[in-house]
Amino acid sequence: MYTPSSSKPMRAATAALVLALGIATPAFALPGGGRTPQSIIDAQSDAPPQLKGVDVQEHLGELAPLETAFTDSSGKPVHLRDVLPRTRPVLLTLVYYNCPLLCNLVINEQIRTMRELGLVLGKDYEAVTVSIDPQDTPAQSLERRRRHLQSMGLPETAPWHFLTGTQENIQQLADAVGFQYTYDASTRQYVHPAVVMVLTPEGAISRYLYGTSFQAKDMKLALLEAAGGRVGTSFDRIVLTCFKYDTATRRYGFYIFGFLRIGALMVFGALASMLAYYWRRELKKGTAA
Structure with a gap:
């Protein structure tokens, strides 16, 4: 039979699943990615005539x-x-x-x-x-x-x-x-x-x-x-x-949120498996009752 106490692990897993999904969702790109690097702009200001x-x-x-x-x-x-x-x-x-x-x-x-x-x-x-x-x-x-x-x-x-x-x-x-x-x-x-x-x-x-x-x-x-x-x-x-x-360094650098997204997706998969296990177990209990 389904009881409030038996649902606690499943509620906790669901909350964690929602959190992981939020982290894993891609964020919107910040504006300004298409700007000419400042180093080029600075160089142009002091450029000789033939480089203008x-x-x-x-x-x-x-x-x-x-x-x-x-x-x-x-x-x-x-x-x-x-x-x-x-x-x-x-x-x-x-x-x-x-x-x-x-x-x-x-x-x-x-x-x-x-x-x-x-x-x-x-x-x-x-x-x-x-x-x-x-x-x-x-x-x-x-x-x-x-x-x-x-x-x-x-x-x-x-x-x-x-x-x-x-x-x-x-x-x-x-x-x-x-x-x-x-x-x-x-x-x-x-x-x-x-x-x-x-x-x-x-x-x-x-x-x-x-x-x-x-x-x-x-x-x-x-x-x-x-x-x-x-x-x-x-x-x-x-x-x-x-x-x-x-765009400032003109290099690819480590992106912490991307790393967290990968980790969150792994957690998401694990928690989804856990929820599936709990749901199957509760269904079996309900059938047995």
Whole structure:
């Protein structure tokens, strides 16, 4: 027979279950995630004339211009949507092939980091590199593509796309992703930011990774975040929950509420099992009575 005393454990378990569920429920994101890092703003204020206008305006959540036309490394006309996988996130870089230093630093560091990701190019993510110089050619794209894939020990069929285009279409892409650059006629070189952008499988801008030195953890978490749980292992998805991107440091840091959420979900599962046990036991008692 059901009695008040026999329900005490079940009431306690129910209360704990509700508490665990409240902790496990995702919180709303704080505003301001799409702001340009203050370090970039500060640097711009003291920049020499040739660096004025070189900036990154983050357009998080906005779609890249998928219908913009380019030419791939084989000389074939393509639209941006043609080289986006739609099932995997993408690393997007804007460089130019005759860059004397910065572009090489960014690409070489990207390659080094890609080797350490623990993710597979073509299986977990893809890469697209677009030249900002309309004078660059598909032949140069092909040479860069072969060289970089070879340095990673990957076949020429690996999905790292190198694109060239017209000034108009290059500018359309750059404006859409917030990549602001200028041409310095005195040196006949482009002045541009050092950044790798992470796109979702649908082509939306998910994250910006700045500088010429990347941590494999940051790039991996950015790709996992952009994929929305569609790539990586189950453990990777758990790790992602415990880390959050800090716009001030431009790094992924330990997120205590994410850790608590994982713990709460584990407690939730245990308490749900306990409640099921108590309910079954009370039902059996009622039937026996």
